[in-house]
Amino acid sequence: EEAERKTLTALTSDYKLSFVPIGPDAVIRTITMEPEEAVDGVETEGTPLVMVHGFGCGFVQFYKNLDHIHSKRRVFGIDLPGFGRSTRVPFTPDAQTAEDEFVEALEKWRLGVGLDKFILLGHSLGGFLSCAYAMKHPSRVRHLILVDPWGFPVCPENFEPTFRNARLTRRWQVFLKAIAPIAARINPLSPVRAAGPLGPYLINRFRPDLASKYNESFMQYVYHSNAQNPTGEIAFSSMRSRLAWAQNPMLTRVGTELDSSIPMTFIYGADSWMDSSSGETAQEKRPSSYVEVHKVQDAGHHVYVDQLEAFNSLVNGVCSKVDEGSDLPSPDTPNN
Secondary structure (H helix, E strand, O other): OHHHHHHHOOOOOOOOEEEEEOOOOEEEEEEEEOOOEEEEEEOOOOEEEEOOOOOOOOOHHHHHHHHHHHOOEEEEEEEEOOOOOOOOOOOOOHHHHHHHHHHHHHHHHHHHHHHOOEEEEEHHHHHHHHHEEEEEEEEEEEEEEOOOOOOOOOOOOOOOOOOOOOOOOOOHHHHHHHHHHHHHOOOOOOOHHHHHHHHHHHHHHOOOOHOOOOHHHHHHHHHHHHHHOOHHHHHHHEEEOOEEEEEHHHOOOOOOOOOOOEEEEEEEEOOOOOHHHHHHHHHOOOOOOOOEEEEEEOOOOOOHOOOHHHHHHHHHHHHHHHHHHHOOOOOOOOOO
16 A cells, blocks of 8 residues: 555646445455546546556556546556455456456446446556457447557467567576476466565566666555465466466457457557567458557567657557547448
8 A cells, every 4th residue: 555655646647546346345446537638618528548457566557657648538547356456356267267257347347437438458468358358348448459468369389488578687588488387387476475575676676677667666566466365366377378378369359259340459569578460460350440550669568668658649649539539430441
């Protein structure tokens, strides 16, 4: 709680923090920011934006973006169940069932805050789950923004892990490759919890890419978020295969299970370890749908902080297109 509070002092705009009930014993931690801009003295409000974090974090990962993307719309950030300050609910140890349980929790949250239709943005694991939500509740998602999403490509038969684009030191790349076979069978952040008081040190050493861009209170937030009962992490382990691939990859589903009327925008870091070709493959699988792919130069997996201004500009641009309706081409218009 204290690390969250200290990190959010960097925000210059007003915000509201709440715990939204999703069941008798479960809540989702939520930040809400209201629009600020008025046109000709008349208050206007664009389509709301919901932001879903990646693995091992919470909505606080977007704290450097929030001030810059809420001026024309309500923006919500959530901690997925099992992560951040949301309830550490148990998940069924089955890939599809765990995915469905995340989706059900997000739908209960939507009902709790009273949203109708919204833009859904997800980073990494949050991108995978946002896409899963859009498949189950297409009438609620006005536009899907997938930021370096995890879980899209199909794992090659002869896969061998490398970490060349992970923005880690050479020492860590060699170490991670060596322990990959073991890591595939355990929860990813177990060493941090097992380290006890050395956990914060390990977080900073293991994630120099984050430590160099965020303040100390944020790194403390990351540690405390992952030192708790790791139910979300366990669910992720149920959904993954062979270290970091999805058991049910999205590229096998977006062409048939995702409503063709839902516009999609992919935002990748050009130097990310994620496979950005998944965006182009999604375009091919959805030839009559709006699908855009952006690759931000000099950015890795955490593109939203690696290139802050470029990312905020892309997100604001997508949201403006939604408000204008220009992301809804005619059926005869091929995707972008």
